[in-house]
Amino acid sequence: MTRKYLVMAMRTPNFDAATIEPHRRFLDALLERGQLQESGKFTDGSGGAYVILAESLDAAREIAFTDPVHTSGSSELTVYEWEIAVSA
Template sequence: MVMRTPNFDQSVVEPHRAFLQELLAKGQLQESGRFTDGTGGAYVVLAESLDAATAIAHADPVHTTGASELTIYEWEIAVSA
């Protein structure tokens, strides 16, 4: 989950989208989207461990610039389409 901080700058949006596109191309991104209230968004990465997922998320420009605060959860899928 990605929540904007007071340091959020709109210029980080395009690098963030490019980062997500790169994850998608590598087969590491399952879903992504923004919250409609403008406070942030969320994405689901596919990784072999929580540590690997954390490393991926910490490379996101919204994190590295301090524009957003990340909360990372390990998620176990119970039912899938």
């Protein structure tokens, strides 16, 4: 069963703006594969979040931890299984 996972990507002191474009390509690839539901940045510049679809928390972490903002050390990622209570 596919579940939703919220990925919080918070910028580290080592943030490098050069990782933004590879990060966007990473998200585009997830979207093309049907694994990305939504994504966005925080307006205060501290990072962003995205919702991925996966079979398990381990699978979601495996996907998220290949994100270039993570592999470069530019952002710290935390992945949560997200049970939606209310949706429009």
